[in-house]
Amino acid sequence: MTGEFFSGLLTMGHLVAALFFCKFWQRTRDGLFAAFAIAFTLFAAEQALLALAQGTREERTWYYLLRLFGFLLIICGIAMKNRRMSGNSPTRR
Numbered sequence: 001m002t003g004e005f006f007s008g009l010l011t012m013g014h015l016v017a018a019l020f021f022c023k024f025w026q027r028t029r030d031g032l033f034a035a036f037a038i039a040f041t042l043f044a045a046e047q048a049l050l051a052l053a054q055g056t057r058e059e060r061t062w063y064y065l066l067r068l069f070g071f072l073l074i075i076c077g078i079a080m081k082n083r084r085m086s087g088n089s090p091t092r093r
Contacts, residue, residue, distance in 0.1 A: 007051035014044035035077025039070035046070075 025033035
């Protein structure tokens with residue numbers, strides 16, 4: 001019973017974070033905020049699927065791919081943001 005409660009709590013927390021990043025993305029249209037919003041949505045889906053899974057542990061390991069995709073999305077968002085930031089800076093001489 002406690003496990004389901006904490007899984008629901010984590011799912012809700014991930015969704016709240018996703019909504020905050022979505023709000024920031026709507027204000028700024030910065031791709032990094034969109035990447036974080038999508039990633040936290042994937043984290044929430046992964047947590048909810050793990051809580052609802054009825055199979056054995058080996059069958060549930062595929063759900064962790066959602067977490068992997070979320071982290072890869074964050075890494076790509078940061079890399080793209082850094083590439084844009086370095087392109088806008090004046091060159092040093």
